[in-house]
């Protein structure tokens with residue numbers, strides 16, 4: 001999936017965000033990730049295999065592209081569906097920025113979830129909901145997790161030169177996972193036994 005489409009011209013623009021659906025207009029790149037696009041990222045392989053029969057939509061991204069040069073900002077929305085693979089909540093793939101010195105902000109619009117951030121194999125989470133902003137500092141890998149029962153919608157703004165390093169996360173994952181333990185989102189080690 002290509003992360004970037006044709007860049008907008010860099011002229012003043014007004015973007016409309018539909019806070020209910022998460023759709024950003026105009027968006028010059030949109031992409032969706034289904035479970036099959038993130039095989040192996042959830043802990044419970046049997047639950048994953050069962051769900052793959054239907055291959056549910058996990059999330060969609062609507063992005064307004066700008067030239068990828070220093071000083072420009074990408075703006076995009078993400079709509080992350082509610083659900084679980086086994087006891088693990090639906091989540092984004094997650095990534096480091098290729099340019100590790102680039103930060104990001106997430107602005108919550110709908111639903112409830114957590115942003116997991118990791119540096120040097122240590123994970124922490126920050127809650128994301130309407131009216132909150134999660135700040136992702138430089139050097140932190142980041143992934144969003146929907147702990148609610150409706151879509152989690154948020155707006156992201158990040159430097160145009162940031163780039164996305166998915167490979168590091170595909171190889172080793174995050175050091176922690178967010179799982180449902182009797183209805184409570186609980187942070188566990190990535191290798192914690194299945195409940």
Ligand code: PAN
Pocket residue numbers: 061076078092093094095104142143144156158164
């Ligand atoms: C976000 C994410 C978006 C989808 O826009 O790209 O939520 O997650 P993945 O990129 O991990 O699939 C962002 O952090 N951009 O830099």
Ligand code: ZN
Pocket residue numbers: 095097104142158
């Ligand atoms: Zn990012």
